[in-house]
Amino acid sequence: MSVELEHYLVVGALLFGIGLYLALAKRNFVGVLMGVELMFNAVNLTFVAFSRFVESEQPLSGHVFVIFVITVAAAEAAVALALAVLVYRNRETIDMDRINLLKW
């Protein structure tokens, strides 16, 4: 069977859902970060799928956007992990259940 746009979009949606679950419900900070990276990947996949299949006058703009998303994700991962190390230094834990100073 020929692979069509819908297949890639469904895979992207599944990955996004899994990433969202990881980001919401993991106790470890690095687990949350893994979920965020998965979400980025899902979004990139849908961009590239659209760029390949859908009618447009600048078909490669999807790829360009994906390059930017990868770049920003890398920068954000670096800063997030620096924050994780700082939080660990100050609170001796990176358990998301215990980093709740903003809670009333």
Place this chain on the structure above:
Amino acid sequence: MSAFLAAWYDLRDLGHYVSSLLDWLQDDLGAPDWVTYVVSGLLGILGIFLWLGISALAFIWIERRVVGRMQARIGPNRVGPRGLLQPFADLLKLLMKEQITSRNTDRPLFWLAPIVIFVPAMVGFATIPFGQGMFLTDLNVGVLFFIAIGSINAVAVFMAGWSSNNKFALLGAMRAVAMLISYELIQVLALLAVVVFAGSMQMGAVVAWQMDHEAWLLFLQPLALVSFIIAAAVEINRSPMDISEAESEIVAGYHTEYSGIKFAWFYTAEYFAGFAVSAIVVTLFLGGWTAWGLEEWVPGWLLFLSKLYLVFFLFIWTRGTLPRLRIDQLMAFAWKFLLPLALLNVVVAGGEVLAWREGDISDSVALPVIAAANVALAAILIVGWGTFMGHLRPERRAKRAVLTQELGAVYYSQPERPAEGT
């Protein structure tokens, strides 16, 4: 079959054996299209694997003898005539050794790490042209592909070190990973300068550029070549940067806990990676399978193989000659010395290509000028930046040995001895 027999002695393009076999499959047997596709792929993979295996076996012997001669000793000569069966003895020993798996190791990762470290070394050969039209696949992004799968090495090294459940292995693995990711950057920048000149990331296109312009990129980009060879030597964990696996380092680095076949995988993967890196150097800098028109008579793949073995000999040579670098020396060298040089090289290369294209200067004038300018620039930068960073201060330079006794041995000048009998 007649097409097969008519030119069987024409060894210049081994591909036509494969193509005649595929034609026979398709025309005479009437096989569908995907069969020919799969068969050609499998034949290519088999050929590469066989050649790699034989070369690795040969070079285990060559390396140990050559390094032995450089160190003024003979090298292994017991097993077989002149020690020629030494690789087989090594292989047999490794295969028959007991595979010890510690109790608390992470079993799946432990078993997976040698395989994952083997994959980048093999996959890199897919894009390399061994001769005219002799490659598995000519990717549009071949150059970047090679570096991308080289970055998987770092992940595999970490997996090996972590799953050993051994603090020293983990320490060795973290040092190796830090080393690998630093030098990945320098690799990318060095190859970027090559791509700027060739105008395309296809390996076949770079070789074609070198053939069209009758100039090897070795002369046009000496700084990129030097940076790439150094960075690649680090990436394949080879001396003088074999911190992660040297005998006097922290136990044996990330493959401390591996024994038997798994260690054989690591060892073999290092040789294959060495061949892969040499192949890249030959393809991108040394003209691949071309040699200023010599490929009319000599088969292209023969030229390629001889150049590859020469470059690998260069790696063996540096192993026998230079002392090992410490990890902090390595990192300082990467970030403070090689990286600025590689960046400057890319900028200068871009400027040169721009001036060449825009100014519409003819090839025969532009290329020697660029080559001379680049060689001069490389020399000036290396010496100048080294002086600026303090590498060439008198107390850091190597000292000449002073001959104090005519016994055929060389001693450094000894300090004054205290009087005898005290």
Place this chain on the structure above:
Amino acid sequence: MLAGLTVGAALGVVIVRDLIRALVLLITSFLGVAGLYITLSADFVAVAQVLIYAGAISILLIFAIMLTPRAGRDNAETFLQIPGLLLAGLVAFTIAFVSLETDWSIAERGGFEETASAIGEALLDKYVLPFEMASVLLLVAMLGAIVLVRPEGTPEE
């Protein structure tokens, strides 16, 4: 098949009990996505994905795990498990439903030829401003990460 590998690895990240194994499965998922890019004839993006995601961001995550030694490495979930599951399932279902129901205008273009040079031209031609901003962003992120994790206090000279 590649899609099955990718989604399976992502599910594995959720389920496995050990953080490092979850990380290895995440790397597998990244590689699976790179394979999917290749089937979409996006060669440059696939290679960039392997180089940056599987090669560099994974190592960042490894170092983060290494630098937080006494943290819980058991990959457990917080108390928001059921709401998270519901929300994630709802979001995934909505996106999938919408994408399956919409009538996309499919082009007859087929695969791309060579994307790398076209992307490069687009980056410097039409998207030069985001390109410059991305480079500034990377510089700021690099400096920020270094400044954030510097040891406390300056040496007394």
